[in-house]
Amino acid sequence: MIVGSGFHSWVLGHQNTALSSWNTLIDETAQVLQVSRPSQTLPPVLRWERLLESAIDNGYKRASDSGHWILAKAGQANAVEADAKLAVKEVLRRHHQNYPFQSTKSQFILDEIFGTVISLNFDNCWTDPRNFTYDPGLFGHKKTELTEVEEKRLYCFVKSNNHPLTRVWFPKGSVNDPSTIRMGLYDYGSQPNALKEAFKLVKSYEKDTLKSDEVIDWKKYEESFEEASLNHSEPGKETDYRINHWVAHFLYRPIYFAGVGLSTDESGLWWLLAQRARNHSRLPYGERPKTVILVHADTYSREFWANRPFGVEPLVCDNWEFGWEELLARASKRREHPGMF
Numbered sequence: 564m565i566v567g568s569g570f571h572s573w574v575l576g577h578q579n580t581a582l583s584s585w586n587t588l589i590d591e592t593a594q595v596l597q598v599s600r601p602s603q604t605l606p607p608v609l610r611w612e613r614l615l616e617s618a619i620d621n622g623y624k625r626a627s628d629s630g631h632w633i634l635a636k637a638g639q640a641n642a643v644e645a646d647a648k649l650a651v652k653e654v655l656r657r658h659h660q661n662y663p664f665q666s667t668k669s670q671f672i673l674d675e676i677f678g679t680v681i682s683l684n685f686d687n688c689w690t691d692p693r694n695f696t697y698d699p700g701l702f703g704h705k706k707t708e709l710t711e712v713e714e715k716r717l718y719c720f721v722k723s724n725n726h727p728l729t730r731v732w733f734p735k736g737s738v739n740d741p742s743t744i745r746m747g748l749y750d751y752g753s754q755p756n757a758l759k760e761a762f763k764l765v766k767s768y769e770k771d772t773l774k775s776d777e778v779i780d781w782k783k784y785e786e787s788f789e790e791a792s793l794n795h796s797e798p799g800k801e802t803d804y805r806i807n808h809w810v811a812h813f814l815y816r817p818i819y820f821a822g823v824g825l826s827t828d829e830s831g832l833w834w835l836l837a838q839r840a841r842n843h844s845r846l847p848y849g850e851r852p853k854t855v856i857l858v859h860a861d862t863y864s865r866e867f868w869a870n871r872p873f874g875v876e877p878l879v880c881d882n883w884e885f886g887w888e889e890l891l892a893r894a895s896k897r898r899e900h901p902g903m904f
Contacts, residue, residue, distance in 0.1 A: 564672060564677040564679070564680050564681070564818070564819045564820075564821065564894070565680075565681045565682075565683065565813075565818060565819070565820045565821070565823055565832075566672055566680065566681075566682050566683065566684070566821055566822045566823065567682075567683040567684065567821075567822045567823035567824070568582065568583045568584065568585065568683075568684060568822060569583070569821070569822025569823065569824070570671075570672065570684070570821065570822035571583040571684070571688070571822075572822065573668065573822060573883055573884075573887060574662075574663065574666065574668045574669050574671075574689075575663075577883075580658060581654050581655065581658055582655070582658050582662075582684070582686060582688065585607040586603055586607055586610070588651065588654060588655075589601065589607060589610050589611060589614060591654045592614065592647060592650045592651050592654055593614055593617075595624070595626050595650040595653055595654060596614075596618055596623040596624055596625075596626070596646070596647060596650050597623060597624040598614065598617045598618050598621060598623050599617055599621075601613035601614050601617070607746075608746070608747060608748060608751065609748075611647075611746045611747040612747050612748055614647065615640060615643050615644055615647060615747065618633075618638070618643050618646075618647065619635075619636065619638055619640065619643055620635060620636070621635050622634050622635040622637070623638075623643070623646070625646050625649075626646065626649045626650040626652075626653045627646065627649045633646070644747065644749070645741075645742065647746075648741040648742065648744045648746070649741050651685065651738075651741065651744055651746070652685075652738045652741045652744075655685060655686045655688070655738050656738070658686070658688060659686060659687075659688045659692065662688040662689075664688060664689055664690055664691055665691075668887075669688070669689040670689065671689075671887065671891070672689060672729075672731070673689065673690065673723050673725070673726040673729050673731075674726075674729070674891065675726060675728045675729050676891065676894050676895050677729065677819070677894060678728060678729060678730070678816070679729075679730055679732070679809075679812040679816055680729060680730065680731045680732070681731075681732050681734060681809050681812070681813060682731050682732065682733055683734065683735055683823060684733075684735075685733065685735065685736055685737055685738050685744050686737075686738055687721050687731065687737070687738070687739070690721075690723045690725075694723060694724045694725060695721055695722065695723050695724060696721065696722045696723075696724060697719070697721055697737075697739045698719065698720055698721070698722055698730075699715070699718065699719050700718035700719055700720055700807055700808065701718050701802065701804040701807050701808075702714050702715055702717075702718040702719055706804055707760055707764065707804075708760060709756075709757055709760055710753065712742055712743055712753075713753055713756075713757040713760075715736075715740055715742075715743045716733065716734055716735070716736055716743050716745070716757065717734075717757065717761055717808045717809065717810065718804075718807065718808050719732075719733065719737065719739070719740065719743070720732045720733070720809070721733075721737070721739065732808075732809035732812070734809055734831075736750075754831050755830075755831070755834070758810065758831055758834060758835060761808055761810035761811075762810060762814075762835075762838055764804070764805040764806070764808075764810075764811075765805060765806060765810065765811045765814055767805055768788075768803055768805040768806050768811075772787050772788075785815065788806060788811070788815055810835065813835055813839065814835070814838065814839050814842060815842075815852065816852060817852045817853045817854070817855075817894070818852070818853070818854045818855065819855050819856075819857070819890055819893070819894055820854075820855065820856035820857065820875075821856075821857045821887065821890055822857075823856070825856055825875070833872075833873070836854070836872075836873040836874075836875065837873055839854070839873065839874075840873040840874050843874075851874065853874075853876065854873070854874045854875045854876065855875070855876050855877075855878050855890070855893065856868075856875055856876070856877055856878065857878050857880065857886050857887070857889075857890050858877045858878065858879055858880070859879075859880060859881075859883065859886070860879050860880065860881045861881075863877060863879060878890060878893065
C-alpha cells in the first residue's frame with residue numbers, strides 16, 4: 564500500500580493541517596524559523612528553496628538549540644537546510660501530540676492485510692510513539708554506490724510493536740532521521756539515480772534467482788522473494804540487501820494507492836510503475852500483481868485513467884469514507900483470491 568497526505572486528510576476529517584498540506588507544513592516551518600513565508604504562487608518545492616534563501620539572507624532562529632539566532636549571511640546553504648529539516652520535525656512532532664493515533668482510521672495502514680506500506684509522508688503519527696521500532700534495515704552495509712542519506716531512504720523502515728508483520732517505509736524521508744527529509748530541489752535531484760540503483764539491485768537478485776527467462780519459473784521467484792524479504796528479523800537468517808528495500812516491494816507486490824494524487828509530476832513513481840509494467844508484461848494479465856488507485860468521482864480524470872497507464876486501475880468512489888472501506892475490502896479479497904481482485 565502507498566499512502567500520501569490524503570491519508571491524514573481522511574483521518575482528521577479533511578482539515579487543512581501541516582500533515583495534510585505541504586504548503587501548510589512550509590508555512591509552519593517558516594514560523595519556527597522566524598522567517599517570512601514564501602508566496603504560495605510558487606509550487607511547494609520552489610517555496611522550500613525560497614524559504615532557505617530567506618533564512619540565509621535575513622537570518623533565522625534555530626529549532627535545535629533553544630532559539631539560538633543565526634545571523635544574516637552567516638549560514639552555509641547545507642547547514643541552513645539541515646536546520647530547516649529539524650524545524651519540519653518540530654512542526655510534525657507538535658501535530659503528533661494531538662493526533663488520534665488510537666482511532667480505527669489512523670490504524671488503517673497498519674492492517675496486516677497490506678504487510679508493506681510505503682508512506683510518502685515524513686511522520687509516523689498513526690502509532691503511539693512509545694510503541695514503535697525504527698529499524699535501519701540493512702543500512703550501513705555500503706554495498707551500493709548511493710550516498711548515506713539515499714541508503715537510509717531506501718532501507719530504513721518503522722514497525723509498530725502491535726503490528727509486527729507490517730513495515731512502513733519512507734522514500735521521501737522520516738522524522739526519525741530529519742537528514743533524510745526530501746523537500747527541495749537538491750534532494751529531488753538525487754532521486755533518479757537512487758531509484759535506478761535500487762532497480763539494478765533487484766534485477767541482479769532476479770537474475771540469480773530465476774536462472775532462466777522462462778515465465779514458468781516466476782512463481783518460484785515470487786516465493787523466494789516473499790521468504791527473503793521477510794527474514795530480516797529472524798535470527799540466523801541473512802536477508803539479501805538487494806531486495807530488502809521499499810523499491811523491491813513496490814515492483815513485486817500488489818499496490819494500492821490511497822491519499823496519493825499520483826500526478827504526472829510524480830516522475831519517480833511513474834518511472835517505477837513503468838519498470839514494474841515491463842517486468843510483468845510477459846505474464847498473463849490475470850497473474851500480474853494488481854495496481855489500484857483510490858480516486859474521487861468529482862476530481863479524477865476519466866479519460867486519463869480509462870487508459871490504465873502501466874496497469875494502474877482506478878477505484879472510483881463518491882465518498883471518501885466508503886472509498887477507504889472499499890479499498891480495504893478489495894485488498895482482503897485479493898489475499899483470499901489471488902489474481903481476481
